[in-house]
Amino acid sequence: MLKAYTRMLAQINSLRSQEEGATAVEYGLIVALIAGVMIVGVALFGTNLADMFNDLAACIQGAPGAAACTFN
Known part of the structure; x- marks a missing residue:
């Protein structure tokens, strides 16, 4: 029973340390x-x-009227 528990805990810890997909998600969000x-x-x-x-x-183009040529 203890052996199965330690294997399961090792699997969970290995999933936590995998970050390859996280960078792709971060770039997608950016x-x-x-x-x-x-x-x-x-x-x-x-x-x-x-x-x-x-x-x-x-x-x-030289449109008539000086109003077209005033820029603020």
Whole structure:
């Protein structure tokens, strides 16, 4: 009985020391976090950036009116 208990305890301890899969999970979480931040950033600033670049393009093309060429 003691021999089976020590074998089971050794198996549990060996599972605890195996960390190869942990690094893959950590990298997956980092990638998911970066993707989430990028999605939120594009959702928040995407239309503002598009408007700014459209105003800049109109200014470069010489659109009439000085309002198109004022950037803050």
